[in-house]
Amino acid sequence: xxxxxxxxxxxxxxxxxxxxxxxxxxxxxxxxxxxxxxxxxxxxxxxxxxxxxxxxxxxxxxxxxxxxxxxxxxxxxxxxxxxxxxxxxxxxxxxxxxxxxxxxxxxxxxxxxxxxxxxxxxxxxxxxxxxxxxxxxxxxxxxxxxxxxxxxxxxxxxxxxxxxxxxxxxxxxxxxxxxxxxxxxxxxxxxxxxxxxxxxxxxxxxxxx
Numbered sequence: 001x002x003x004x005x006x007x008x009x010x011x012x013x014x015x016x017x018x019x020x021x022x023x024x025x026x027x028x029x030x031x032x033x034x035x036x037x038x039x040x041x042x043x044x045x046x047x048x049x050x051x052x053x054x055x056x057x058x059x060x061x062x063x064x065x066x067x068x069x070x071x072x073x074x075x076x077x078x079x080x081x082x083x084x085x086x087x088x089x090x091x092x093x094x095x096x097x098x099x100x101x102x103x104x105x106x107x108x109x110x111x112x113x114x115x116x117x118x119x120x121x122x123x124x125x126x127x128x129x130x131x132x133x134x135x136x137x138x139x140x141x142x143x144x145x146x147x148x149x150x151x152x153x154x155x156x157x158x159x160x161x162x163x164x165x166x167x168x169x170x171x172x173x174x175x176x177x178x179x180x181x182x183x184x185x186x187x188x189x190x191x192x193x194x195x196x197x198x199x200x201x202x203x204x205x206x207x208x209x
Contacts, residue, residue: 001027001065001155003048003188006058007188010040010047017043018209020060025156027186030202032193035209038141041192044209045158048190050074063094064155064188080154080187082178084161086141088133094144094164095120095129101148122181146178150185157182159191163198175201 005023009016010187017040025031033041047058051074062070062077069077086099098116120126123143133141140164149157162178163171179202182189191202199206 001185001188002063003156003190004063004066005048005066006061006063008044008047008058008062010043010052010056010058021207021209023190023205023207024199025190025204026189027188028183029204030159030182030189030198031205031207032068032191032202033207033209034193034196034199037194039209041209042160045081045146045160045190045192048156049079049158050077077111077160078153078155080149080152080156081158081160082145082149083163084164086133086145087149088141088144090133092133093129094125094131094133094136098148098151099149100142101151115151119151120144123147123177128180137143137196138166140145142166142170142174143177146181149189150181154187157189159193159195161191162191164193164195171195172201179203 005021005026007020007022009018009020023031033044035041046052048062052058061068064078095116098119099112102115120128125140125144148171163174166174175198
């Protein structure tokens, strides 16, 4: 599933944060957005995902698999997001956290449980359905957050500094884990990062804002 931005820009108070952006990301590829702090990298992701904060507006088009989703609400765009913080719900077990991300069409309890268990296994978290998220390591939380995003069956994935809070060794491991999963699923991915090593490992287009 591809992602395309056509003449896309974000404005605040009538002032553009960056020049209009034209970008094409094929399914399974990762495009990287870099730039100094405050230039609008995370705001770009918010705009693409349909989560733009009050006071901002955007121009141009966002196409997902060739369909213009610019006017659609966030929940209808089929765009997933992974942040630098895992943002797991403290009041839910690990398995219930992942189940929260399941596509609405998967309604049967047995099917939902099986899907979550399979995702936990893929993430190296087999047998941890009932675990308290607070007991997980940083790497386990990051893997769980990715699998929750993927269970929603997104066509596009947005990554906002997803590895920045991990130590160097774990960061390299998570890069491989994330990029392998989006490639295997053919998900077009747009990642914001300050780390040049992220861009090298992604192996795709790099955009400087």
